[in-house]
Amino acid sequence: MISSEQDLSMDRFRIVSEVGVGGMGKVFQAVEQHSNKVFALKVMHNHLKNDPTNRMRFEREAKVAIDLRHKHIVEVTAYGFTESNEPFIVMEFLEGVSLQDVLKQKHRLELQEFFATFAGVCDGLSYAHESNVVHRDIKPSNIMLVNGDFNESKIVDFGIAKVCKQTGEVCPETASALKSIVTSVDAPSALNSSHAVETTVKMLVSQEGASVLQNLTQPGEIFGSPLYLSPEQCMGEEADCRSEVYTLGCVMFESLTGTPCLKGSNAMETLLLRVQNDAPSINDLDEGQKFPVELEKVVARALHRNPDERYQSVRELGTALKAANLDLDQLE
Structure with a gap:
């Protein structure tokens, strides 16, 4: 785990304000206590923290981005957990x-x-x-x-x-269903087949x-x-x-x-x-x-x-x- 390398906790940061909310979590402006540097903390929603798929996706963002260093990519610096076990990502704070x-x-x-x-x-x-x-x-x-x-x-x-x-991004089962719709009938006729569309969308x-x-x-x-x-x-x-x-x-x-x-x-x-x-x-x-x-x-x-x-x-x-x-x- 990335967090084990840096032993991060929320105690290292002072939350200044909430700056955004998304499907996966909230983003806060925060100040690192010992350095006084401003960062953005992306904290996973509490109700998602026990869901393996969402947790894996959230952690993947940190693991993938932490190795990317480029002026046109947001800089991710670390990964940790709150006291209630919610994952959070530390990244550069972007004003804009x-x-x-x-x-x-x-x-x-x-x-x-x-x-x-x-x-x-x-x-x-x-x-x-x-x-x-x-x-x-x-x-x-x-x-x-x-x-x-x-x-x-x-x-x-x-x-x-x-x-x-x-x-x-689309899973193979979705691909098969979508391909069968595309090749068997023309849209918008395909869209009138509510059962086929519903089946495909559920998989999507x-x-x-x-x-x-x-x-x-x-x-x-x-x-x-x-x-x-x-x-x-x-x-x-x-x-x-x-x-x-x-x-x-x-x-x-x-x-x-x-x-x-x-x-x-x-x-x-x-x-x-x-x-x-x-x-x-x-x-x-x-x-x-x-x-x-x-x-x-x-x-x-x-x-x-x-x-x-x-x-x-x-x-x-x-x-x-x-x-x-x-x-x-x-x-x-």
């Missing part, structure tokens, strides 16, 4: 906003904001991949802009990260808990991973670092256009759209703005349904983005 918050406020990024943000994200994620770690949950809420600076993006939350070339959420079942099958706002999964992850096929190229393509698409890529009326329809359809061009949306052709090509290649046709690494994607930005600078 998430990309999700920015998009809610201003709908989409300006081009220079976009290039600055994703230069850092690609750099950090490339480092993680080259360290044999796939994040598997890249989305706007997991990209922080420190002090609101687009040049200071940081990737957070490695709670479901895995080493490269392991299976994607087996790793996340029954509480998200309703959000997957009912119309309305869709949050989290379904909007950013690659087609091969939706099908449960072998996923490698190229899957994260597609995921980044989804986040880039949304950041530029203000519209999620291939979003259905519910999460299940979104998964089916992702498997069955090519992504639209960023210039296909009637938003009154046309993007540079080179940037359009970069996003389109990142979003190719066939992994072999995408950029073969996030490093390659980052290089292409820099070239597109350089072309834009020369035009100006």
Whole structure:
């Protein structure tokens, strides 16, 4: 255990304030007593601490991230337990906003904001991949802009990260059920088969808990991973670092256009759209703005349904983005 190396306890810290709440736990601003340094403490919810799956996921975040040292990845320094046996993670305290918050406020990024943000994200994620770690949950809420600076993006939350070339987030049973729906009938006809959809969705959420079942099958706002999964992850096929190229393509698409890529009326329809359809061009949306052709090509290649046709690494994607930005600078 990481905690055994440092013998951490909450007594080492003075809690200043609660700064956030998530599905797994609460995040506090805290001061280390002996050094007076400010940290963020992510403490697991008390009601989850005895659940082996949730506990393993929480601990995985610490174990994976603690070895990653990069300016565009949140720094995790230690892991410990409260007196009531709740795991907690010690990480650098980030003041700023998430990309999700920015998009809610201003709908989409300006081009220079976009290039600055994703230069850092690609750099950090490339480092993680080259360290044999796939994040598997890249989305706007997991990209922080420190002090609101687009040049200071940081990737957070490695709670479901895995080493490269392991299976994607959707379990094999889900993949089999989803594949049978996709290949046997066309959506939206497939969506009318309530029994098939219910069976598939129940398996889909087996790793996340029954509480998200309703959000997957009912119309309305869709949050989290379904909007950013690659087609091969939706099908449960072998996923490698190229899957994260597609995921980044989804986040880039949304950041530029203000519209999620291939979003259905519910999460299940979104998964089916992702498997069955090519992504639209960023210039296909009637938003009154046309993007540079080179940037359009970069996003389109990142979003190719066939992994072999995408950029073969996030490093390659980052290089292409820099070239597109350089072309834009020369035009100006």
